[in-house]
Amino acid sequence: xxxxxxxxxxxxxxxxxxxxxxxxxxxxxxxxxxxxxxxxxxxxxxxxxxxxxxxxxxxxxxxxxxxxxxxxxxxxxxxxxxxxxxxxxxxxxxxxxxxxxxxxxxxxxxxxxxxxxxxxxxxxxxxxxxxxxxxxxxxxxxxxxxxxxxxxxxxxxxxxxxxxxxxxxxxxxxxxxxxxxxxxxxxxxxxxxxxxxxxxxxxxxxxxxxxxxxxxxxxxxxxxxxxxxxxxxxxxxxxxxxxxxxxxxxxxxxxxxxxxxxxxxxxxxxxxxxxxxxxxxxxxxxxxxxxxxxxxxxxxxxxxxxxxxxxxxxxxxxxxxxxxxxxx
Numbered sequence: 001x002x003x004x005x006x007x008x009x010x011x012x013x014x015x016x017x018x019x020x021x022x023x024x025x026x027x028x029x030x031x032x033x034x035x036x037x038x039x040x041x042x043x044x045x046x047x048x049x050x051x052x053x054x055x056x057x058x059x060x061x062x063x064x065x066x067x068x069x070x071x072x073x074x075x076x077x078x079x080x081x082x083x084x085x086x087x088x089x090x091x092x093x094x095x096x097x098x099x100x101x102x103x104x105x106x107x108x109x110x111x112x113x114x115x116x117x118x119x120x121x122x123x124x125x126x127x128x129x130x131x132x133x134x135x136x137x138x139x140x141x142x143x144x145x146x147x148x149x150x151x152x153x154x155x156x157x158x159x160x161x162x163x164x165x166x167x168x169x170x171x172x173x174x175x176x177x178x179x180x181x182x183x184x185x186x187x188x189x190x191x192x193x194x195x196x197x198x199x200x201x202x203x204x205x206x207x208x209x210x211x212x213x214x215x216x217x218x219x220x221x222x223x224x225x226x227x228x229x230x231x232x233x234x235x236x237x238x239x240x241x242x243x244x245x246x247x248x249x250x251x252x253x254x255x256x257x258x259x260x261x262x263x264x265x266x267x268x269x270x271x272x273x274x275x276x277x278x279x280x281x282x283x284x285x286x287x288x289x290x291x292x293x294x295x296x297x298x299x300x301x302x303x304x305x306x307x308x309x310x311x312x313x314x315x316x317x318x319x320x321x322x323x324x325x326x327x328x
Contacts, residue, residue: 056191094131100155
């Protein structure tokens with residue numbers, strides 16, 4: 001059972017089923033949660049799979065693992081039922097293949113692939129071992145890029161998860177791991193942000209970043225900047241001016257980008273640092289690590305600065321917080 005409060009909900013875990021029922025259950029579940037396909041299982045007696053999903057407004061994010069299989073979406077199945085979705089998969093494990101519109105690719109962990117539910121495709125999980133992916137799917141009408149830009153990339157690798165692809169993968173992974181309660185408004189906003197990131201990956205691959213709407217380019221930049229900040233939280237010199245310089249933009253424009261999201265650069269840096277400090281202070285395995293060392297790890301080299309910032313954020317000193325958590 002999925003823990004209470006988590007955003008991802010387990011849709012199917014075949015370990016809970018008798019082996020003889022697993023392939024049928026997977027076919028029925030993916031037809032409802034994804035799209036209808038014909039499936040072939042090279043080793044049905046040992047097949048196992050799991051799918052967990054979350055809704056973000058009209059967007060769905062699924063985390064899946066599965067043994068070897070071949071999935072075919074035929075013209076007949078498309079005529080019978082077509083939700084008209086774009087599907088973008090980030091491969092997390094195993095070797096997987098895709099063929100669509102006379103284009104094909106063999107993909108490994110970290111690669112990103114795009115396909116379209118309105119066009120026939122063949123997808124395969126080839127192993128060895130279990131394969132996995134994060135799958136983002138959303139209505140084609142919500143894609144901010146024109147079809148003539150997107151269509152030639154269906155059935156091809158969009159590259160490895162580096163650059164903006166890394167930002168997309170990081171964002172999707174973070175969503176699957178969150179245990180925060182999200183309002184309907186939060187989910188829609190996150191869904192829109194995920195589409196913008198997916199479009200940015202496609203536009204980058206097509207060398208058409210300039211064709212993205214201004215709001216999509218701004219959203220892409222915001223996610224790139226926040227990913228950069230999170231990677232650099234240990235640096236005491238992480239200030240708005242340094243962040244702006246690293247992205248070749250002015251400090252004024254940087255502040256406008258964050259203002260749209262209801263925060264400031266300095267607040268975002270402080271909140272992310274405090275979240276990690278609280279986590280480390282509450283970690284029993286770090287109970288012997290001096291409080292000052294934890295502060296230095298997250299960008300506060302001076303113990304007095306760390307103590308003052310922590311008290312301002314939480315109303316207590318780091319030592320008091322650690323004691324309250326029972327790890328002091």
